[in-house]
Structure formats: C-alpha cells, structure tokens
Amino acid sequence: MTVLCLVELDGTGAADASLRALTFARDVAGPGGALAAAVFGEAGVLADGTPAAAALAGHGVTDAYVTGPGQIAGYAPLAWARALAGLAEATGAGAVLAAGTDRGSEVMAHLGALTGLPMAANCVSAAPASDGTWQIVRQRWAGLLLEDAVLESSPALATVATDTVAPAEAATPAALTVHVHQPELADGDLAVRATESAAQGSGASLATARVVVGGGRGVGSPEGFAPLEELAALLGGVVGVSRVVTSEGWRPHKQQVGQTGTKITPELYLACGISGAIQHIAGCASAKHIVAVNKDAGAPILGHAEYAVIGDLHEVIPALVAAIKARNGPA
Amino acid sequence: MEVLVCVKRVPQVGGKIVVTPGGQDVDTRMSGFAMSPHEECAVEEAIQITEAGGGSVSVLTLGPPEAAEQLRDALALGAGRAVLLETDGREWGPVATAGAIVAEAHRRAGEGQGYDLLLLGNEAADTGDYQVGVRVAHALGWPCATGIKGIEISGRDVRARREYRGAEEVFEFGLPAVITVKEGINLPRYPSLPGRLRAKRAVIETHQPQWQPDGLRKERLRVPEAERRQATVLGTGVNAVPALLAVLDELGVLP
Numbered sequence: 001m002t003v004l005c006l007v008e009l010d011g012t013g014a015a016d017a018s019l020r021a022l023t024f025a026r027d028v029a030g031p032g033g034a035l036a037a038a039v040f041g042e043a044g045v046l047a048d049g050t051p052a053a054a055a056l057a058g059h060g061v062t063d064a065y066v067t068g069p070g071q072i073a074g075y076a077p078l079a080w081a082r083a084l085a086g087l088a089e090a091t092g093a094g095a096v097l098a099a100g101t102d103r104g105s106e107v108m109a110h111l112g113a114l115t116g117l118p119m120a121a122n123c124v125s126a127a128p129a130s131d132g133t134w135q136i137v138r139q140r141w142a143g144l145l146l147e148d149a150v151l152e153s154s155p156a157l158a159t160v161a162t163d164t165v166a167p168a169e170a171a172t173p174a175a176l177t178v179h180v181h182q183p184e185l186a187d188g189d190l191a192v193r194a195t196e197s198a199a200q201g202s203g204a205s206l207a208t209a210r211v212v213v214g215g216g217r218g219v220g221s222p223e224g225f226a227p228l229e230e231l232a233a234l235l236g237g238v239v240g241v242s243r244v245v246t247s248e249g250w251r252p253h254k255q256q257v258g259q260t261g262t263k264i265t266p267e268l269y270l271a272c273g274i275s276g277a278i279q280h281i282a283g284c285a286s287a288k289h290i291v292a293v294n295k296d297a298g299a300p301i302l303g304h305a306e307y308a309v310i311g312d313l314h315e316v317i318p319a320l321v322a323a324i325k326a327r328n329g330p331a
Numbered sequence: 332m333e334v335l336v337c338v339k340r341v342p343q344v345g346g347k348i349v350v351t352p353g354g355q356d357v358d359t360r361m362s363g364f365a366m367s368p369h370e371e372c373a374v375e376e377a378i379q380i381t382e383a384g385g386g387s388v389s390v391l392t393l394g395p396p397e398a399a400e401q402l403r404d405a406l407a408l409g410a411g412r413a414v415l416l417e418t419d420g421r422e423w424g425p426v427a428t429a430g431a432i433v434a435e436a437h438r439r440a441g442e443g444q445g446y447d448l449l450l451l452g453n454e455a456a457d458t459g460d461y462q463v464g465v466r467v468a469h470a471l472g473w474p475c476a477t478g479i480k481g482i483e484i485s486g487r488d489v490r491a492r493r494e495y496r497g498a499e500e501v502f503e504f505g506l507p508a509v510i511t512v513k514e515g516i517n518l519p520r521y522p523s524l525p526g527r528l529r530a531k532r533a534v535i536e537t538h539q540p541q542w543q544p545d546g547l548r549k550e551r552l553r554v555p556e557a558e559r560r561q562a563t564v565l566g567t568g569v570n571a572v573p574a575l576l577a578v579l580d581e582l583g584v585l586p
Contacts, residue, residue, distance in 0.1 A: 010496065075500065077477075100461075102478045102495065105454075109462035109477070113469035118426060118546030121454075121461045140459055140552065145348050145357070148550045159461070192474045194500040205497040211584050235584055243368075246515070253515030254494070259456060260368045260514040268584045278344050279368075279456075289582055291575070292562060300346035302562040307578050311568035319569040323576050328586060 001128065002091050003029040004155075006084060006098035006107060007037045007064075013051030014059075017099035019167035021160040022059040025097045026170060028126050035174070036091050037064045038084055038181070040072060046178045053176060060170035063091070065181040072183070075103065076193035081110035083183035093155050094128065100159035108159050119157040120149065124164045126156065139164075142259040142282035163263060163286040206255065211237025212266045214257060214284070215245060218273020218295065218313055222250040227317040228272060234324055240264060242280045258283035272313040276301025293317065332386030332484075334377040335439075335446045337432055337464075338370040338405060340398040341457045347554075354551035356422075357457065366401045369452030373512050375519040377450050378409040380484060386447070387411045389439075393431050395420045399535050406530035407522035415537045422458075424545025429466035431540040436471060438538075448489075449509045453478045468509035476502045477511040 005025040008015040014022075022035065029035050037056055039046060046053045046064055056064055065087050072079045084107065088096050096111065098104035100122045112119035120126070122139040124146065129135050134151040139161050151158070206212065213232040215225055225239060232239045240257040241250070257264050259282035269287035273294065274280060281304055284290065292305040293313045302308050309316055342357050343365040349358040366374070377388040390405035392398045393416040402413035416431050423431070436446055449471075451464040461477075468475030479502075481492035487506045492499055493513070522530070565574040579585050 077475075102493065105461040106465065106477045109465035110469070112426075112462055113466045118424070119460075119462055120547050121459060136547075141344075141348060141357075141457060142459065144554070145350070146553050146555050148553070150548045150550060152546045152548070188472075188474075192476055192502050192504050194495075195503050196499075196501040207497070234586060235579075236586065237584075247518070249518060256515070268579070268582050276346065278346065278348060291578060297564070303347070303560065305562040306560075307575075308562035308564050309566060309568075309571040309575055310564060311571060315569050316572065316575075319572045320575060323572050324579075324585060327576065 001029055001094035002034045002036060003095045003097060004036045004038060004084070004088055004091055004093035006080070006104060007039050007056065008099065008101065008103060009039065009041050009045060009052060014055040015099070015101070016167060017101050017104070017162045019055060019059055020162060020165045021097055021099040021104070022056070022061065023168045024160045024165045025095070026060045028095055028097070034062055035060045036087070036093065037061045038087050039064055039066045040075075040080060040083075041066065041068070043068050043180060053178070057173045057176040058169040059167070060174045061176055062174045063177050063179060065179045067181045067183055072185075072190070074194050076190050077103070077106045078110050078192060079183070079185055079189040080107045081114055082185055082189050083181060084111050085114055086183050087181060088155055095126070095156040095158065098159050100162050104159050108157055112157050115157070117153045117157050118151060119159070120151050121159050122161040123158045124161050126151075126158055141278065142263075143285065144278050144282050163265065206238055206240055206257065206262045206264060209238045209264070209266050211235040211268045212240045212257065212264050212270070212287070213237055214240045214242065214269060214271040214274055216242035216272070216274030216280070217244045219245065219250070224314065225251065227314070227321060231270075231317055231321050234321060237266070242274050242277070271301055271305065272317060274301055275299045276304060332381055332384050332448065333389070333444060333446045334380060334386065334448045334450060335389045335391055335436065336370070336373045336377045336405065336410065337391050337449065337451045338374065338401055339367045339452070339455045340364050340392060340394045340401045341367045341455060350552045350554060354553060355549070357552070364397070364400065366404060367452050367456045368514050369454070369512055371519045372514050372516050373450040373452055374405045374408055374410060375517045376482060376512055379517065380448070380482070384484060389414060389446070391416065391432065391435060393423060393428055393540070394418055402535055403530040403533065404522070406533050407526040408520060409526065413533060413535045415535050417537050417539050418542065421542055422549065423542065424547055425460040425462045426466060426545045427543040429463050429470065430543065432463070432467050433470040434540065435538070436467075445507070447506045451509070451511045453511045453513045464509050464511040471507070471509070473507050473509050474504040475509040476504070479510050479512045480516045482510060482512075482516070
C-alpha cells in the first residue's frame with residue numbers, strides 16, 4: 001500500500017513530530033508498500049544534501065511532492081488539504097497521515113471535510129483489516145485513555161499522536177525522488193492563511209526544555225515561584241505550572257503544562273506542590289523522569305512519579321538550591 | 332453580532348480515569364461534569380465580543396438532558412439564549428455532531444436571525460477529535476481558524492492569532508466565520524448571583540436530532556498500562572535533600 005504523509009518543516013529540516021509520523025506511516029505501508037511525502041515550501045528545501053531531503057530518504061520516503069510558494073504562499077490550511085486530496089488521488093494512497101500538531105490536525109480535519117470521510121485523531125496504531133476497514137488505536141483524554149476503534153474509510157485519514165511513536169530511520173535509506181506538485185485550488189481555498197508568522201523567540205521553550213521545574217497550587221502565590229525560578233535557572237531549565245496556577249492568574253497561560261496547555265518531554269520534570277490531576281498528567285506523562293515534592297504522601301502525582309520527597313516545597317526547594325550551589329563550590 | 336458558542340459536557344475527572352466494565356464509557360459515578368475547558372474560554376470570548384461590539388450570545392450543546400446544566404452555566408455568565416440538542420445518551424461522532432450544529436445554524440438563519448460567528452473549543456477534553464469546527468465551517472461555506480488564542484474584530488474583519496512553534500501566527504478573514512479557541516485566550520469570569528438566578532429560570536430551547544453513525548466506530552476504551560506506578564519516597568522535608576541531590580546527579584541534570 002502507498003501511504004501519503006504530510007511533512008512539516010521547521011528551521012533546520014523536517015519537524016520531529018513529522019519524523020514520528022513518517023515512522024508510523026512506514027509501518028502502516030508495510031514491507032512491500034511505498035511511502036510518499038507532501039511538503040510545502042521552497043523547491044530548494046528538498047535539494048540534494050539538504051537536511052530535509054536526508055531525513056525523508058532516511059525515513060524511507062521514495063517520493064516527495066513539493067508545493068512551492070508560487071502555488072501556495074505560506075500556511076493556508078484549506079489549500080494544503082486541497083493539495084493533499086489531489087496527491088492522495090494521484091498516488092492512489094490507501095492512507096493519508098499527518099502528525100497530530102496544530103497544523104497537522106487542522107489540515108487533516110479540512111481533508112476529512114473536503115472528502116466527506118471520517119478522520120481519526122491522535123492514533124497510536126493503525127492496521128488495515130482484510131475486510132477493507134482499519135483497526136486503529138487512538139488517544140482520548142490527551143493520551144490518558146486509549147480507544148480501540150474500527151475506521152471505515154478509503155483512504156484512511158488519521159493524525160499520529162506526537163508523543164508515542166519514537167522517530168526511527170528505515171533499515172536502508174530510500175532513493176528519494178522529488179516532484180513539484182501543482183495543486184488545483186478552488187475559489188476561497190486561500191481565504192484563510194497565515195499572514196504573519198513571527199520568528200521563534202530565543203531562550204529555552206517549555207515544549208523542548210531538558211529540565212522543567214513545575215509549580216502548582218502548593219506554591220501559594222505569584223511570589224512563591226522565586227525559588228522555583230532560581231532552581232530552573234541553575235539546572236538550565238524552565239518553570240512550568242499547573243492549570244490552577246494559570247486560572248488564578250499567578251502565571252501566564254503559556255507556562256501551563258497539561259491537557260489544555262503544553263505537552264512537555266524533558267529529561268527531568270520536578271513537580272512541586274502539584275497534586276497530579278489528570279489534566280496535568282496529560283501534559284507531563286512523556287517526561288523521562290518525574291520527581292515530586294509534595295506535602296501530601298497520598299497525592300495522585302506519586303502514582304506517576306519515580307521519586308518523591310514528602311515535604312513543604314518552600315523549605316525543600318531553597319535547601320536544594322543551596323545544596324547545588326555548595327556542591328559546585330564558590331565561583 | 333450574533334455569536335453561537337458550542338460547548339460540550341464532559342466528565343470532571345480528578346486523579347485518575349476509570350472505565351466502566353463494558354469498556355464503553357468513562358466511569359462517572361465518582362465525578363461531576365463540567366464544560367470542556369477550551370469552551371469555557373469560548374463562552375467568555377463571546378461575551379467579551381458582544382460587550383464590546385453589541386449583539387448577543389447563544390450557547391448550544393449536544394448531549395443528554397443533564398447537559399442543560401452546562402447551558403445554565405453559560406447563561407449565568409452572560410449568554411442570552413440556550414439550545415439543547417438532546418440525545419439519548421449515546422456518543423455522537425464528530426461528523427454527526429457537526430451536522431447537528433449546522434442544522435441549528437440553518438434553522439436560526441431561517442428565522443432571519445442567522446449567526447455571524449460560531450465559537451467552539453479546539454478539541455473536546457474527552458474524545459479529542461479535533462475536527463467538529465472545521466466540518467461545520469465547510470458545511471456552511473464559512474472561513475475557519477482553529478487553535479486560536481487571540482481574536483480582534485473590527486466591523487466584519489477578523490484578526491485571529493495562535494501560537495506556532497513558540498511564536499505566533501496571524502489569520503485574517505471576514506465574517507461570518509467559525510473559530511475554535513484554546514484555553515489561555517482569556518481568563519473566564521465567575522458567574523454573578525443575579526446571573527445564576529437568571530440562568531435558573533431561563534427557558535432552554537430543545538431539539539432532538541437523529542443519531543447517525545460515524546465512519547469511526549468505538550469498540551472499547553482502556554487505560555494504558557504505563558499509567559500505574561508508585562514513587563520511591565526519598566525522605567521527608569529538608570532531610571531528603573541529599574538523596575534528592577543524588578538522584579538529580581544520577582539523571583545528569585546538575586550543572
């Protein structure tokens with residue numbers, strides 16, 4: 001089977017979430033299948049030797065279809081979906097996939113609406129059944145619950161959960177052929193497009209930080225975050241917060257870790273004064289290691305953490321900061 | 332400006348999710364229900380838009396008779412009218428849900444009071460389908476923006492902002508339109524006492540749309556295995572700091 005996958009670009013090449021989606025797509029296509037990629041950007045982005053071209057070939061893509069700024073300038077969700085619909089038909093794809101990012105989810109929703117087909121969001125597995133349907137497993141509750149489902153659709157339309165399948169290169173890289181794609185757009189397809197995309201700010205971001213120091217209700221006030229900030233700075237990390245903290249207005253929403261905030265994937269998540277409501281766990285469950293500091297030995301967060309300190313964060317965190325400073329000795 | 336906000340009643344789960352024995356639903360015997368979080372913000376945004384530019388807010392939900400509770404919550408905050416698309420408790424898929432919303436939009440337009448703006452949450456907390464708003468927009472032939480965290484309206488022109496890779500992107504289009512929002516677009520207000528009293532007495536317009544199957548058929552819900560473990564306690568209070576320091580050292584995160 002041929003599987004068509006939307007690949008998003010980031011500053012250096014193919015976005016990590018898209019490489020995960022490609023890994024998933026290669027598995028769906030199976031050993032005898034073909035993997036095609038749809039890319040939106042300058043034609044040169046997939047020139048020989050570019051990081052994006054190497055990533056696509058490395059992940060097993062045999063054919064990449066590039067739609068350039070001459071056809072669609074920048075991000076336009078409906079136009080991207082229209083191009084995908086054309087490519088799905090031209091390649092005879094049995095499945096069309098994208099990473100479950102903001103853009104991937106949006107474009108696939110448009111593709112579902114354009115084609116009148118169902119779309120399964122945030123899949124963790126998908127396999128064609130002998131009767132022409134698909135057996136899929138998808139995330140609900142931001143991954144805290146799984147749904148086994150049957151998808152009746154040809155082609156199958158799905159987004160891939162961004163936090164489950166690890167990106168993996170194919171055993172042998174594919175010989176990549178790059179095609180220039182000219183989509184047939186309809187009136188109004190470009191009515192909604194991103195007119196401004198600000199450059200990414202500098203500094204560690206919550207989504208990509210290696211260390212996140214989390215603060216919840218137990219922090220108690222906006223001022224209470226000072227020691228957490230100091231610890232985060234010492235560890236080269238950032239501060240993240242639970243939903244109650246943003247609802248109280250103690251911290252801006254962009255610092256929220258959780259189902260309605262940011263999903264984080266750090267090496268260490270140090271959760272301070274956070275009870276561990278599932279809304280929060282949905283955002284931090286992909287942390288490699290979770291350590292909790294909490295006054296309550298019965299807090300649900302202890303059911304998700306690897307290690308815990310039972311105590312008041314207002315005592316433990318300053319003492320930890322002092323201990324780290326002492327360990328490193330006088331500057 | 333006539334704004335319709337579509338909200339969903341979802342279980343208010345606290346520490347963990349439990350599935351009913353048949354694997355068909357989340358066990359809600361121990362939990363309450365609430366409006367899905369992004370939609371609380373959609374209601375607030377609609378109220379702010381009409382406070383600034385005039386008009387009125389309608390709120391709609393598709394759900395069992397008990398979902399009237401979430402409509403009254405929205406009425407208490409300042410919505411003027413509520414519509415319940417009453418179901419028999421069966422789960423509706425995103426395609427059928429979108430169809431029911433579109434039918435309401437057409438019905439209202441037929442009464443000469445069509446909506447200018449539909450607001451929804453970016454995705455429901457429970458099913459997380461990420462598509463109802465987009466499907467509604469297609470059926471109405473309206474522009475659509477999703478995941479929005481800032482809306483400015485001037486006349487019939489909309490400027491909608493969202494986060495993109497740590498920065499921001501902007502979409503500009505005209506009304507009528509469908510916009511799905513994310514929490515963080517605003518800080519929802521608390522209901523006033525007069526608001527609560529008004530909501531209690533309000534009449535809720537009720538329709539009973541026909542359930543339709545979706546091409547995606549749920550078989551079973553289950554809790555992933557990795558979700559169960561218990562932390563090793565390193566100690567109590569500041570006495571645990573040396574052990575905590577050793578763990579951080581082992582993880583290689585110390586400077």
